[in-house]
Amino acid sequence: MAEPKKTQLNALHRELGGKMVEFGGYDMPVQFPTGVLKEHLHTRAACGLFDVSHMGQGALSGAGVAAAFEALVPGAIQELKPGQTRYTLLLNDQGGIRDDLMVTRPADDEDFSSLLLVVNAGTKDADFAHLAAHLGGKLAIERFEDRALLALQGPQAAAVFARHCPEAATMKFMTAAKLKVMGLDCIVWRSGYTGEDGYEISVPGDAAEDFARKLLAEPEVLPIGLGARDSLRLEAGLCLYGHDLDETTTPVEAALTWAIGKRRKMEKNFPGAEIIMNQLFDGASRKRVGILPLEKAPAREGTEIRSEAGETIGVITSGGFGPTVNAPIAMGYVPPAYAEDGTPLLLVVRGQARPARVAPMPFASHRYYRG
Amino acid sequence: MTVYFTDQHEWVSVDGEIATVGITTHAAEQLGDVVFVELPAIGKVVSARKEAAVVESVKAASDVYTPVSGEVVEANEAVAAEPAKVNEDPEGAGWFFKVKLSNHGDLSNLMDKAAYDAFVAANG
Secondary structure, X not given: OOOOEOOOOHHHHHHOOOEEXXXXXXXXXXXXXXXXXXXXXXXXXXXXXXXXXXXXXXXXEOOOHHHHHOOOOOOOOOOOOOOEEEEEXXXXXXXXXXXXXXXXXXXXXXXXXXXXXXXXXXOHHHHHHHHHHHHOOOOEEEEXXXXXXXXXXXXOHHHHHHOOOHHHHXXXXXXXXXXXXXXXXXXXXXXXXXXXXXXXXXXXXXXXXXXHHHHHOOOOEEEOOHHHHHHHHHHOOOOOXXXXXXXXXXXXXXXXXXXXXXXXXXHOOOOOHHHHHHXXXXXXXXXXXXXXXXXXXXXXXXXXXXXXXXXXXXXXXXXXXXXXXXXXXXXXXXXXXXXXXXXEEEEEEOOEEEEEEEEOOOOOOOXXXXX | OEEEEXXXXXXXXXXXXXXXXXXXXXXXXXXXXXXXXXXXXXXXXXXXXXXXXEXXXXXXXXXXXXXXXXXXXXXXXXXXXXXXXXXXXXXXXXOOEEEEEOOHHHHHHOEOHHXXXXXXXXXX
16 A cells, blocks of 8 residues: 555644544544544534545646536536536446546636536546546646645534635535635635535645634634544435445436436437436436434444345445434435335344334535525 | 453453443543444343444444453443443443453453553553
8 A cells, every 4th residue: 555645734634633544545634632523513513624635626628628528427517607516427338437526617717618627535546547538639637736625614614714705705505716815816616515505615735734724713613524524424415435436336326317417318428328318217226315224323334224024125335323413324225116215124233133214315404505 | 349451442340240341431532422332131141352332433333342251230221322421431430231250260361450551552
């Protein structure tokens, strides 16, 4: 194994008492002295600052960028308005998910000649190689290796951030803007991975530590580690790549059909379109659902799912304790016949089949700012 | 009453035939906030150094090993009902279960407080 890489905030994490673990090839804080439970609850009640600089930032540019990028994803990219961000999926030829990502048409890009991308840490090298292999002849591909990425999340994020960037206050969920924050050239998104209102901010790497310190100096803000990031996204019903999604999972199976653009369904010209369209019409053999264990024991990733009759029907892909729900929560894959809300299931935890039921997601209501 | 410690971060306090088992303050700090505890059934016969209970934080599940063999005679329903008690008082009110000792010899393999503190200091 190669030595884990460090983000621009590594020294700050250590100074703040972060408990460091390897994640996506990076040395990252899983928690701070506050602890996962209180970090989670603090983000829901006030505001948390997350270092997500391990994620891959970059841009595609050139004439016809949106149409060219659509060859690799099922999203309606050409329909993006200036400043609009969309969740989309890099697909393989079988319709499997290579990665999930955020794509943005810059607000100042009137002639639609560029797209900003934010992809997962563990897949970023493969993603950019894939982009280069398919689009390298037509488009310029840039990686922003010298930029950090921070997420400020929670019901007080807007009030906190307005002190440093008043223009961001009126931004709506899933939009982006290039803004000056603390004198720095930043890209600001109103988005996140917690289900809360908040921002994700791309900051010049050499200024990132000072930027983070100024946000942490705000009374509402605490540093939050990857542990709470995971429990927050699970309560919000959001997928974690490599766990809930992978190369063998299609958007239909993953219950992400909303990420397939209407026009794209008619054109059927995205990777794996035939397989995916067949699944859309005929159904897939499995579907991602929310699952609530009915006893107190959490069901972790890898837990076997059985029908009430005792037949093995699927597996938990994310599971744990939801601090806001104050109960165990999970998501996993089951055949469509077992995917209806309320369907009774059994989860095999430590050799014992325990009752559970299919439940709607999110487990904790989204509180995005839609204007 | 004598308290012994294991290299798996449990403590056991012995009063005659009855041994009370829990996790150490160090273990509780390492785990973080406990959100779930699963205790052995009363009457279950447990074997020294084998899994006897489970403790879970938001992030992960960990086994709790019994330092001593014997029959479980009591389980601490208070920590099952309110897992945070494990963090509040791990070496007191946050005990897990009581075992009727079947082999006093199990105790000779365990550490005293000074030896355990040295073990933790040496192993981080």
